[in-house]
Amino acid sequence: MADVAPVNLFSLDRDGLERFFAAHGEKPFRARQVMKWVYHAGVLDFAAMTDLSMRQRELLARIATLRLPEVVARRESRDGTIKWAVRVGNGNDVETVLIPERGRNTLCVSSQVGCMLDCSFCSTGKQGFNGNLDAADIIGQVWLANAELAARGESVTNVVLMGMGEPLLNFDNVLVATNLMMDDLAFGISKRRVTVSTAGVVPGIYRLAETTDLSLAISLHAPNDALRDELVPINRKYPIATLLEACRHYLSGLGDKRTLTMEYTLLKGVNDSIAHARELAALLRDVRCKINLIPFNPFPASGYERPDMTVVRAFQTHLLNAGYATMLRTTRGDDINAACGQLVGQVQDRTRRQARYIARVQAQEVA
Ligand code: SAH
Numbered sequence: 001m002a003d004v005a006p007v008n009l010f011s012l013d014r015d016g017l018e019r020f021f022a023a024h025g026e027k028p029f030r031a032r033q034v035m036k037w038v039y040h041a042g043v044l045d046f047a048a049m050t051d052l053s054m055r056q057r058e059l060l061a062r063i064a065t066l067r068l069p070e071v072v073a074r075r076e077s078r079d080g081t082i083k084w085a086v087r088v089g090n091g092n093d094v095e096t097v098l099i100p101e102r103g104r105n106t107l108c109v110s111s112q113v114g115c116m117l118d119c120s121f122c123s124t125g126k127q128g129f130n131g132n133l134d135a136a137d138i139i140g141q142v143w144l145a146n147a148e149l150a151a152r153g154e155s156v157t158n159v160v161l162m163g164m165g166e167p168l169l170n171f172d173n174v175l176v177a178t179n180l181m182m183d184d185l186a187f188g189i190s191k192r193r194v195t196v197s198t199a200g201v202v203p204g205i206y207r208l209a210e211t212t213d214l215s216l217a218i219s220l221h222a223p224n225d226a227l228r229d230e231l232v233p234i235n236r237k238y239p240i241a242t243l244l245e246a247c248r249h250y251l252s253g254l255g256d257k258r259t260l261t262m263e264y265t266l267l268k269g270v271n272d273s274i275a276h277a278r279e280l281a282a283l284l285r286d287v288r289c290k291i292n293l294i295p296f297n298p299f300p301a302s303g304y305e306r307p308d309m310t311v312v313r314a315f316q317t318h319l320l321n322a323g324y325a326t327m328l329r330t331t332r333g334d335d336i337n338a339a340c341g342q343l344v345g346q347v348q349d350r351t352r353r354q355a356r357y358i359a360r361v362q363a364q365e366v367a
Helices: 014-023 030-040 054-063 135-150 169-182 202-211 227-230 240-250 274-281 308-319 354-367
Strands: 070-076 082-087 093-101 104-108 112-114 129-132 160-163 194-198 217-218 259-264 289-295 325-329
Touching: 014 169, 082 135, 093 135, 104 135, 112 135, 129 259, 135 169, 160 169, 169 194, 169 202, 194 202, 194 259, 202 240, 240 259, 259 308, 274 308, 289 308, 308 325
Parallel strands: 104 160, 160 194, 194 217, 217 259, 259 289, 289 325
Antiparallel strands: 070 082, 082 093, 093 104, 112 129
């Protein structure tokens, strides 16, 4: 038989692993054994998986690998936030951020190298798009962070797909990875604590509703189409009414107690007035949701500013008074550029858009 490339078992969820073993004439329950070694015991060497027969261990060593993304940088903020840059399969680097707070360890995971959506206030979009992460590179970010936490007796408790990229445009790989996050044989994180965040890829929301009931966050950022068209260009394709219809559909599969999260990045003088808050409160009246306010995190040449705290508070108060659970996302890890919208990574094959962006930064520095 001709040699085929070994399969990276990190790219398979439980179903995939069971099929993999079945295809090699092995019992599907081997999948469970291997998952426990990999995700519970942190063992990546097939030879050490002692409840498999010698023959099975040798077979795995021949036809499979357990390859993680490579950590190329690690920085720790004075507030405990940790940011890793990891090199993924296609040779590019993406970033992963761990945010420890109040007994929780939330991991912010990347799903793509760069992003094609180009939201006007997000630095990831400025670097252009350079490919999808495969499932192994997505779940590998969780494995690596969890290994570091395990060494101090902790674990990843929450995962948000709010790093680089648009998760619903890398649907299949994200689904395999989120299955593993929630699988008791892997990370066993509750569906309430695994959140996919989307800029509004409507067909992806419907597909997600067919396959899972994990938690969903929507990057709304504007209460009307005119403004949202400008900030989140995918709105021109899937306008707010279409998006909220998809949200209601997704909610119908969640049960009465669960809600969606609406994210709203506050941009000074752009979407932060009380009139905007009022419009937002009216817009969301029949969508069961809580609202997450994110004061803009600046990056070079963004052209936007963070509103004053008094404006942020007033916006929040209006929504609270209108009956919305409204959280203010405190900025974490900004001393290491780990805050929302600041993740960039290192794209090897630079796109023209990135070159234009660099030119703009340089022009601004000169001015
Ligand atoms: N593409 C997905 C995942 C990215 S999530 C999505 O759009 O939801 C990252 C969150 O941070 C999104 O809500 C995004 O709009 C927000 N964000 C991006 N840039 C930001 C910035 N500079 N300051 C604050 N929030 C930002």
